[in-house]
Amino acid sequence: MEEIRAVFENDAKRIDAALAQLVPAMSRNSLARLIENGNVEVNGEVVTEKKMKVRAGDRVSISLPEPEILDVRPENIPLDIVYEDSDVLVVNKPKGMVVHPGAGNFTGTLVNAVMYHCGDSLSSINGVIRPGIVHRIDKDTSGLLVIAKNDFTHNALAVQFAEHSITRAYQAVVYSNFTDDEGFVEAPIGRDPSNRLRMAVTDRNSKYAYTSYRVLERFGRFTLIEAVLRTGRTHQIRVHMSYIRHPLLGDDVYGPKKNPFGVSGQVLHAKTLGFIHPSTGEYMEFDSGLPDEFETILDKLRKKYK
Numbered sequence: 001m002e003e004i005r006a007v008f009e010n011d012a013k014r015i016d017a018a019l020a021q022l023v024p025a026m027s028r029n030s031l032a033r034l035i036e037n038g039n040v041e042v043n044g045e046v047v048t049e050k051k052m053k054v055r056a057g058d059r060v061s062i063s064l065p066e067p068e069i070l071d072v073r074p075e076n077i078p079l080d081i082v083y084e085d086s087d088v089l090v091v092n093k094p095k096g097m098v099v100h101p102g103a104g105n106f107t108g109t110l111v112n113a114v115m116y117h118c119g120d121s122l123s124s125i126n127g128v129i130r131p132g133i134v135h136r137i138d139k140d141t142s143g144l145l146v147i148a149k150n151d152f153t154h155n156a157l158a159v160q161f162a163e164h165s166i167t168r169a170y171q172a173v174v175y176s177n178f179t180d181d182e183g184f185v186e187a188p189i190g191r192d193p194s195n196r197l198r199m200a201v202t203d204r205n206s207k208y209a210y211t212s213y214r215v216l217e218r219f220g221r222f223t224l225i226e227a228v229l230r231t232g233r234t235h236q237i238r239v240h241m242s243y244i245r246h247p248l249l250g251d252d253v254y255g256p257k258k259n260p261f262g263v264s265g266q267v268l269h270a271k272t273l274g275f276i277h278p279s280t281g282e283y284m285e286f287d288s289g290l291p292d293e294f295e296t297i298l299d300k301l302r303k304k305y306k
Contacts, residue, residue, distance in 0.1 A: 004022065004023065004061065004062045004064065005059070005060070005061045005062075006022050006059075006060050006061075007057065007058070007059050007060075008054050008055070008056060008057070008058050008060060009056055013053060013054055014050065014051055014052070014053055014054075015035065015040065015042065015047055015049075015050055015051075015052045015053070015054055015060075016028060016031055016032055016035065016050040016051075018054050018060065019031045019034075019035075019040065019060070019062065022060070022062070023062065023125075023155070024155065024158045024159050024162045026125060026126075030127070031050075032050050034062060034063075034064075035047060035048060035049070035050045036048060036050075039062060039063045039064070039065065040060070040061070040062050040063075041060070041061045041063075042054055042058050042059070042060050043058055043059050044059070072101045072106060072109075072111060072112060072115070072129065073107075073112065073115075074112060074115035074116035074119075075107060075108065075112040075113060075115075075116055076113075076116050077108065077112060077113035077116065078113075079091050079113050079114070079117055080092040080093075080094070081117075082144065082286050082288060083284070083286060086121075086149065087148070087149050087150060087152075087153040087277070087278060087279050088146055088147065088148065088149060088153060088157075088277070088278075089114065089117075089118065089132070089146070089147040089149060090144060090145070090146050090147070090273065090286050091110070091114075091144070091145055091147065092142070092143060092144055092288045093110055093137065093141075093142060093143060093144075093145055093270075094142055094291070095139075095140055095141070095142040095265060095291060095293065096139065096140065096265070097109065097110055097139065098110070098139045099111070099133060099136040099137065099139075099145070100129055100130045100133050100136065101129050102129070110133075110145070111129070111130065111131060111132075111133065114131070114132055114147055115131065118132065118147075118149060121149045121150070122147070122148070122149055122150075123148040123149065123150055123151045123153065123154035124151065125148075125151050125154045125155065125158075126154070132147040132148050132149065132154070133147065133148075134146060134147070134148050134154055134157045134158060134161065135161060135166075135232060137270050138235065138238075138266075138268075139265070140250075140264070140265025140266055140268075141170075141265075141266065141268045141269070141270060142268075142269045142270065142291050142294075143170070143269045143270025143271060143273075143288055144270045144271070144272070144273035144286055144288050145270070145273075146273060146275060152278060153278045153279070156278035157275060157278060160275055160276060161232060164230050164231060164232075165275075165276070166232075166273070166274065166275050167228075167272060167273065167274030167275070167285060168228065168229040168232070168270065168272070168273060168274075169226055169227070169228045169229075169271055169272035170226065170227045170228075170229070170237055170268055170269060170270050170271060171216065171224065171225070171226055171227075171268075171269050171271050171290065171294075172224075172225055172227055172237060172241070172248050172249075172266070172267060172268045172269070173222055173223070173224055173225075173248065173249040173250075173267040173294075173297060173298070173301070174222065174223050174225055174241050174246040174247065174248050174249065175221065175222060175223075175245075175246055175247050175248075175249065175255065175256075176221065176222075176223065176245065176246050177218055177220065177221070177223055178215050178218075178223055178225075178246070180215075181214060181215045182212070182213065182214035182215065183212070183213060183214075184210065184211060184212040184213065185209075185210070185211045185213075185240040185241075185243060185244055186208075186209070186210045187201040187209060187240065187243060188201065188202065188203060188206035188207060188208055188209060189201060189202070189206055189207060189209040189233040189234070189235075189236060189239055189240075190202045190204060190205045190206030190207065191205065198235075198253060198254070199233070199234050199235045199238075199239050200239060201239060201240070201243045207231070207233055208231060209231045209233045209236050209239075209240065210229075210230040210231050211227055211228070211229060211230070211231075211236060211237055211240045211241075212227070212228045212230070213225045213226065213227045213228070213241075214226050217298075218305075219301040219302070219304070219305040220304075220305040221305070222249060222301055222305075223246070224298065224301075225246075226271075227240075227241070235253075235254070237268060238251055238253070238254045238266060238268070239254060241254075242254035242255060248266040248267060248268055249261065249263060249266070249267045249297070250263035250264065250265050250266045250267050251265070251266035251268075261297055261300065263293070263297065267293075267294055267297060269288070269290055269291060269294055270288075271287060271288055271290070272285065272286070272287050272288075273285070273286050274286070
C-alpha cells in the first residue's frame, strides 16, 4: 500500500479540498471514499469526516490501496500513435471509439487498445477502469489524447490540467453564421436540472467554464470554427456553442435531431494538444489532421455555399 505524506502550510482548509491539492489526479469522489474508509490520518489520528478542517502545520498522510485487478482485457486494436516515449503516449482517437470502459462498453475502447500496446506500463491513479487516462473526449469526438505511462507523469499532467495550462484547440462545424470573427463564452456548466443525462449552462451545482472561438471559414448556414478550451468540463464546447445558438452539426443532444448531411454524432475534432513534458520540462505540441468524414463535409459545404 502506497503512502503519501505532507505538511500543510495553509490554514483552515477542508480535508477533502486539501487532499485534492495534494493528489490532483484523483477525483473528489475517490478522495471522499479514502476518507470514509479510514485511509487518511491527520497528526496520527484517522479522519473519516471530509468536512474536518486542517490547519497550517498539520501532518497529513494518505494510504492508497493497491490497485484492483483489472477485469478489462487488452485487445489488439490498431492505434494511431502520434508520439510515444517512456512517460507519455499521444494518440489520435477515431470518432466512434469510447475512451474507457463503462456500462455497455467493456470492449473496443481506447483503454482496451492502450492496455494491449503498453502492457503494465500505465498509471493506476484513476482506478482500474481508466489506467493511464488523464483526460477524455466524447465517443463521437475525434482527436488527440495524452496517456500517462506512470503515476509520476499522471500527477504532473493532472496538475497542468487543473491549472488550465494545457493547450487544447478543436475544430468544429456549427450551425449559422457569426457576427464577429472571434469571441468567447464564459458560463458555468453542470447537470441539466430538467434532464440529468445532459449538461447545461446553469448556476445550480455547476463549475466555471470558458471557451474561446474564432471563425476559420464561413458557409452561409454553417461555420467552421476553432474552439480553445481554458477549462475542461463535460461536453463543454457542445454546451457552450448550443448556448449561444450555434450548436454543432450532427449533435442531436444539444442541436437539431436531424441534419442535412446525415452525420451521426457531432462534427468535432481535438486538433491541437500541448503540454509540458513531466520529465524533460520541455513544452511539446502536437497537431492532427481532420478525419475523412470531416473533410468530406467541408468539401460539400464549399461546393454548395461558395
